[in-house]
Amino acid sequence: MEIKDSFDLLKFLKKQNLLENSPEFWWPNSNDFEITIGAILTQNTKWENVEKSLKNLKDLNLLSLEALIEVDIEILIKAITPSGFKNQKSHRIKLFAKNILDEFGSFENFQKNVSRAWLLSQKGIGQETADAILCYGCHQEFMVVDKYTQKLLLLFNYKFDSYEDLSAWCEYGINENLDRIYELYGYEISLNKLYCRFHGKIIEYMKQSKSKSFTRVEK
Template identity: 75%
Template sequence: MSDSFDLLKYLKEQNLLVNHPEFWWPSQNSFEIFLGAILTQNTKWENVEKSLWNLREKNLLSLVAIKEVDLDSFILAITPSGFKNQKSVRIKKIVSNILEQFESFESFCENVSKDWLLEQKGIGLETADAILCYACNQEFMVVDKYTQKLVASFGYEFESYEDLQAWCEYGINENLDKIFKLYKYEISLNKLYCRFHGKIVEYMKIKNKQSNKGKK
């Protein structure tokens, strides 16, 4: 494998996203994606889904609703995601900052920058890119521990998140014409990044299950 384009081709042949949404992330609601990207820190996605269900039941899926709800009620709603006290305070703070800076979630999605997100308490590189890529439909490739582990298995080691991300994005950007032929249509770069990351995650989940079975 010479670059991330070769990796994409290999993963595409595995038909990993057949039963998944078009942009892979399990929710098509941008605000739920935004919350989920924060709630999923240090926990399993199944726990995040429980928190999101609680928030739906309590009608707490908007900037204003989260800002106005009392902290104890919000903590209770997101308890399944773990680190409930820390996450609740940080989410309420970023929600207030979004309302103050952008006035609406739609405006936030259209105008937010990565630098702005990284200035928010509790938002690191991976979370920022997840929000930008999946909630805001911006052209950022999310890379995570799955990505790092997979490319390492092919002999590629990177010192930083940014270096790994640059490697993933470069191979894609340099081979867009070939990718369009591969997909048989001109797939948007945002959608491509979404699906590439999704393929990596689903592939590594399968590999981990196979590995765990082999240990029994």
């Protein structure tokens, strides 16, 4: 099968009925702050481990900026241990929470006003994590691409030299074919929701295809 652009890829994936039982925006949690912290925790580990850490944080009432800033670091380390790199991630999450509060005053204001450049200036947040926070946590129009995306496109003989090239390829075919996508969906789906579901379809397809498991490495 020939895939000329990301619109063709979207059509291919949509035929697979991959997200029938998934949330509207795919990410397996509807709480924006939890999604944002989860995007950091999921670096270099499996989502199942992140879920355990998030449950621990929820049980300790630590899923807020103020709580993460004030909590003793040893308690935070213990809570997120299932996600791995517990010392590194705990310090980075505390600093991230403090920087959000100092810069934006609230998480809601952060959602509305944060830029990709600001996120990339934060310790431990690389391009994929930044885009995941923007797309899923802030509902902005950014497409997340990852190792699953790279692996799937290799099956169609596409290889990219950088994250930026892969992201641009995915976004371009979608933006150039929005009218056709509206026809495909039967309504004017928002670009943010479309990016969420497109990324989700890629991941679910690769998982169901029993692809090799990939994890992110960000510095």
